[in-house]
Amino acid sequence: MAEQDLYKVLGVEKDASQDEIKKAYRKLSKKYHPDLNHEPGAEEKFKDVNEAYETLGDPQKRSQYDQFGSTGGQQGFGGAGGFGGQDFGGFGGGGGGFEDIFSSFFGGGGGGSRRANPTAPQQGRDLQYEMTLKFEDAIFGKKTTITYNREEQCGTCAGSGAKPGTSPVTCSKCQGAGYIQVQTNTPLGRMMSQQVCDVCHGTGKEIKDKCATCGGSGHTEQSHSIKVTVPAGVEEGQQMRLQNQGEAGTNGGPYGDLFIIFRVEPSKEFERDGATIYFKLPIDFVQAALGDEVEVKTVHGDVKLKIPAGTQTGTTFRLRGKGAPRLRGNGMGDERVTVNIETPTHLNKNQKEALKTFAKTSGKTVAGNGKSSLFDKLRGV
Numbered sequence: 001m002a003e004q005d006l007y008k009v010l011g012v013e014k015d016a017s018q019d020e021i022k023k024a025y026r027k028l029s030k031k032y033h034p035d036l037n038h039e040p041g042a043e044e045k046f047k048d049v050n051e052a053y054e055t056l057g058d059p060q061k062r063s064q065y066d067q068f069g070s071t072g073g074q075q076g077f078g079g080a081g082g083f084g085g086q087d088f089g090g091f092g093g094g095g096g097g098f099e100d101i102f103s104s105f106f107g108g109g110g111g112g113s114r115r116a117n118p119t120a121p122q123q124g125r126d127l128q129y130e131m132t133l134k135f136e137d138a139i140f141g142k143k144t145t146i147t148y149n150r151e152e153q154c155g156t157c158a159g160s161g162a163k164p165g166t167s168p169v170t171c172s173k174c175q176g177a178g179y180i181q182v183q184t185n186t187p188l189g190r191m192m193s194q195q196v197c198d199v200c201h202g203t204g205k206e207i208k209d210k211c212a213t214c215g216g217s218g219h220t221e222q223s224h225s226i227k228v229t230v231p232a233g234v235e236e237g238q239q240m241r242l243q244n245q246g247e248a249g250t251n252g253g254p255y256g257d258l259f260i261i262f263r264v265e266p267s268k269e270f271e272r273d274g275a276t277i278y279f280k281l282p283i284d285f286v287q288a289a290l291g292d293e294v295e296v297k298t299v300h301g302d303v304k305l306k307i308p309a310g311t312q313t314g315t316t317f318r319l320r321g322k323g324a325p326r327l328r329g330n331g332m333g334d335e336r337v338t339v340n341i342e343t344p345t346h347l348n349k350n351q352k353e354a355l356k357t358f359a360k361t362s363g364k365t366v367a368g369n370g371k372s373s374l375f376d377k378l379r380g381v
Contacts, residue, residue, distance in 0.1 A: 006065065009052040014066070018059065025053040026125055034201055036217055043201075050196040054179070118178035118204035121253035124151070127246045128259050133230065135267035139299055139324045141232035146260075151219040151247040157211035159252065161218040166209045171200035178204040219248050228260065233275065233327035236264045269297060275333025277323040280340055283307060288341045298322040298335050305337060313341040 007014050010024040031037065032046040055061045129148055153159040162168050170176040174197035184191045196202045210216035226245055234240075239259050246256025271278040281296055291309035295302045300322055316338045323333025347355070359366045 004048065004052075006052040006056050009048050010056065012056075018057070021053070021056050023125075025049060025057065029053075029202075030125070033217070036215070046201060047196045047198075050202045051194075054194060054196075118200075118202055119176060119251055121251045122249055123253050124247040124249040124256035126256040126259060128261060130261050130263055131228070131230070132263045132265060133234070134265055135270065135272075136299060137230065138234050138236075138262065138264040139232065139272075141234070142230045143227065144230065145225055145227050147223055147225045149221055150224050150245075152222045152224065153248045154211060154214035154218055154220050156213035157218065159218040159248065159250075160207075161211055161214060161216040162207050163209035163211055168205040168207050171197060171204055171206050173197055173199040174204065176204040178202040218250065226258075230262075231327065233325035234262045234264075235272075235274070235327070236262065238262050238327075270299065272324060275324045275326045275329075277333065277335045279335055279337050281305075281337050282340050282342050283311075285341050285343065288312070288339070296335075296337055299324070307339065311339060311341075313339065315339050 007016070010021060010028065012020055012024050016024075028049045029046065032042045032049060034043045034046060037046075055065050127148070127150060129146060131144075131146065133142070154161070157164060160168055171178075174180050178197055178200065179194045179202070180197050182193050182195050184193065197204075200206055207216045211218075214220050224245075226242065228240075228242070231240070239261050242258040242260065244255040245258035248255055269279065277299060279297060281294070283292070283294065287294070287307055288311045289309065291311070292307045294305055294307060296305045296319070298319060303319060303322065305317060305319070316336050319335040319337060321332045322335035325332055344351075356366065
């Protein structure tokens with residue numbers, strides 16, 4: 001373990017937060033726990049994960065590891081001046097020397113090592129759930145029921161992991177600490193280090209008779225259903241947190257949380273940016289030139305819109321309050337209607353004559369070829 005990069009063991013970056021380190025530890029310790037994973041090498045990986053977290057999970061030890069580059073006692077210290085002039089006088093009395101220094105660094109001797117109680121209640125793991133919504137459901141909200149799998153407290157043993165009628169006992173080897181002290185002789189003297197107890201695997205408890213339902217883990221995977229109220233106005237990628245709907249905790253700890261991530265299906269007619277909805281309205285050049293009153297679609301139903309005479313393509317009109325609800329505010333957004341003037345592709349004889357007359361009265365000469373489409377050209381009309 002001394003030669004391994006502790007950050008790589010936990011699969012995190014060196015600038016990871018303590019919360020990220022804790023989450024990585026929970027995930028890996030669960031993955032390689034000997035009671036749950038019987039593959040070859042799982043127990044050794046479980047020990048490595050626990051040893052890595054023992055250092056990186058403690059801000060003081062992590063700082064020492066980052067500075068000296070190793071918990072093995074030899075790398076990163078340099079020569080006689082390799083300690084960087086730090087004051088080690090506060091490590092207590094006694095014989096002094098390298099043994100006391102290494103013990104203080106790596107958890108041996110004395111009472112200076114701060115470690116989480118392995119038998120203390122711990123909150124369960126958080127879960128994520130992706131919910132896909134129709135465009136309209138994201139705007140108006142909905143009530144629905146979702147179902148997913150999660151680890152729940154074993155109903156047979158009430159989460160203890162022990163056979164009904166029995167109880168876990170304090171580990172006889174580590175006396176409930178979850179770790180044991182290991183003494184190693186090095187060229188620089190004796191070094192005391194901590195290792196995960198090989199009897200209780202860091203839990204501090206021994207289960208003599210394991211629960212037949214959960215195999216001693218205290219948890220079982222179950223299908224879980226919950227009613228969810230989707231708030232009106234949610235958008236793509238937004239999250240909603242539901243407390244205590246994640247996985248079961250350990251040692252009587254609370255359940256983790258469930259984070260619902262919303263995915264919104266696109267609309268064939270509308271586009272959306274926050275509370276504003278966009279709609280493209282096709283009109284013909286007669287309506288644009290003379291003006292008209294038309295029906296416009298909105299998510300709230302069709303409404304009337306007056307098109308002023310002389311409207312140009314690309315003109316945008318605002319329909320107040322016809323957009324989406326403001327999720328973190330009051331009222332509704334607007335709908336923006338952009339008109340697009342369509343040019344006819346097929347004209348009958350009367351229409352052509354009318355347009356020629358219009359061009360003539362406008363003082364313009366149009367050199368038309370009389371062909372209204374490529375199809376007409378191919379037919380030789």
